[in-house]
Amino acid sequence: MVVTLLALMFSTGGDEVGARTAFFGSMIFETVEKDNGATGITTGVENPVPLVVLFLVLTAVLVMIQAIYRGLKQRREQLLNESGS
Template sequence: MKKSLIAVNSVAGAALLTLVAGAAILLVLMFSTDGDADADRRAFFGSLMFSTKEQADGSTAITAGVDDPVPLIVLFVVLAIALTFIQLTYRALKVHRQRLLEERGLA
């Protein structure tokens, strides 16, 4: 039960962190464009894109999104592995601490 909970927590945390990173990168791309010129910007190894194009009637067309999902998937997997490792290390250290406290008669 605990191992499945660790896996679920790691996957959920990795998904949330990946979404936050993607949104933050898109916001940086949006605010790094000049207002007057057409722009086509890509970030995070080409996975996220933001482009603006001035229309004939004077309005600006904006396109933003995921162009190549592979770097985002790699980020998700790396984060899931890291979060799993962190949780397993924490649990092992907690058990070790409890065992040391029991040896000293403090627990």
């Protein structure tokens, strides 16, 4: 997420004013021209749903990997015990 915001920040031209979104509209980087001629920026989360979905999917994948690893480790120990006796 941080890398995406940094990419948005550096892909915006120096004189370009407007908003850019990334990751299915969840993150926003906006540049605005202020009254005194300065450029102001705003970054943040526009829509948290894609970020929450990503977190849940990654958590599920990691839990599955951990369960598979434990199962394989138990099977290995079982096979070693059977071959040793």
